[in-house]
Amino acid sequence: MTATWTLDSQVFKDNIKHVMQGQPVMAVVKNNAYHYGLDFAVEAFMSAGIDTFSTTVLHEAVRVRELAPDATVFLMNPSTEFDVLKANSIHMTLPSLDFYMTHQKDLAGINVHLEFENLLHRSGFKTFDEMKQVIELNQEQGEEHQMKIVGIWTHFGYADEFEVPDYDIEKEAWLNGLEDMLTLYHFDYIHAQNSASFVRDGLFDQHTHARPGIILYGSRPYSSLSTDVTVQSLTVSANVIQIRTLEAGESAGYSFAYTADKRSRIAVIDIGYGDGILRTRSKHDCVINGRRYPIRALMMSHLFVEVDEAVKPGDTVILYSNDIRIDEHTFKGVGANSEQLSALNHHSLKKEII
Ligand SMILES: Cc1ncc(COP(=O)(O)O)c(C=O)c1O
Numbered sequence: 167m168t169a170t171w172t173l174d175s176q177v178f179k180d181n182i183k184h185v186m187q188g189q190p191v192m193a194v195v196k197n198n199a200y201h202y203g204l205d206f207a208v209e210a211f212m213s214a215g216i217d218t219f220s221t222t223v224l225h226e227a228v229r230v231r232e233l234a235p236d237a238t239v240f241l242m243n244p245s246t247e248f249d250v251l252k253a254n255s256i257h258m259t260l261p262s263l264d265f266y267m268t269h270q271k272d273l274a275g276i277n278v279h280l281e282f283e284n285l286l287h288r289s290g291f292k293t294f295d296e297m298k299q300v301i302e303l304n305q306e307q308g309e310e311h312q313m314k315i316v317g318i319w320t321h322f323g324y325a326d327e328f329e330v331p332d333y334d335i336e337k338e339a340w341l342n343g344l345e346d347m348l349t350l351y352h353f354d355y356i357h358a359q360n361s362a363s364f365v366r367d368g369l370f371d372q373h374t375h376a377r378p379g380i381i382l383y384g385s386r387p388y389s390s391l392s393t394d395v396t397v398q399s400l401t402v403s404a405n406v407i408q409i410r411t412l413e414a415g416e417s418a419g420y421s422f423a424y425t426a427d428k429r430s431r432i433a434v435i436d437i438g439y440g441d442g443i444l445r446t447r448s449k450h451d452c453v454i455n456g457r458r459y460p461i462r463a464l465m466m467s468h469l470f471v472e473v474d475e476a477v478k479p480g481d482t483v484i485l486y487s488n489d490i491r492i493d494e495h496t497f498k499g500v501g502a503n504s505e506q507l508s509a510l511n512h513h514s515l516k517k518e519i520i
Pocket of ligand 1: 194242321359360361362377378379380381387
C-alpha cells in the first residue's frame, strides 16, 4: 500500500480538445508542465494538434524542442544564452528597451516577441512607443545584425478577478496599443490570454493564439465557472493503514493536533505534507468508499480522518480526483491550483500514468 499520484492519460487528452474549443493555443508547459510532467504533457498536447509551447526556463524550452522538432517554442523569461536559443530555434520574449540596448549584437538572428508590461509590472516594455523605437533601431541595422521581431504579447494580472476593474483596464490598454502597432508592423504571433481571459472573452480578434495553462491541466481559474469547463485527470489517493479509537477528551497527533469531543474512530492514512498535501488542505474532507469524511490532523507522512464503522483498514482514501477537485479546494482557500499541483512529491508518492 502506497499513496499514489495517478494520471488518466486518455481523460487528460480528451480534455485538451474540449478546453481549446477549436481555437489555436500556445500551451504553457512551465514548471514541468504544472508538475504533470513535461514529456507526457508535450506529447499529449501534440496529439491534440497543439504545435506552439511556452515556458519560463531555457532547459525546459530545449527539452520541448527535442520532443517537438517542428513546434514553435517560446521562452517567456529572457535568457542571455543566445547560442542555445539559436541552436534550438527558440523564440524569446524581448522584455525591455534596456535589454535590447545591452544585448543588441547577440540578439541578431533570434526570433523575439515584444512584451508589453501592463498592470502586472513583472516584465515588458513600459510603452508601445518604446516598442516602435526598438523596431526602428532594429531596422536600421544591416540584415545580418537584425533580430527577427516575429511576435508581440502581454500577460494579464487580473483576468481571474471580478470585483475590481483592473482586468478591463489592462485589456483596454493592450487592445488599443496593439491596434496601433498593427498599423505599422505585421506580427506572426500575437498572444495575451491566460486561462481566465480565454474562458471569459474567447480568443481576441487578431490574436494568433490563446496562452492558457491551468485550464489545460484540469482546474478552473475562477470559481463561478462550471466544473464541466475542464476535467481533472489526476487522482491523489492513499490508504487506511489502521483504525484507532479515541475517548472523549483524548488528543491525537503532535501537540494536541486533534482532541476528540466524543468517542471517535480515527483512521490513520499513509499520506502527509511530506507528500505535498498542503497544510491548509487538512481543514477539509477526503473521500473513502464514495463518502466524504473530515480530516482531523496532518503530519509529515500521515493524516487522521474521523470515520464511521463503514471504514476499514485497507480502504482507499481519495484526496483529489474529478469528484473532489483541486480547484474546489483552491476556492475554499487551500492555495492556488498550481500551488497544490507543484507541491505534490513525485519521489514519495507512487507515480502512475494509466
Ligand atoms: C506569462 C504567462 N502566460 C500564461 C500563463 C498561464 O496562466 P494560467 O495557468 O492561469 O492559464 C502563465 C501562468 O502563470 C504565465 O506566467
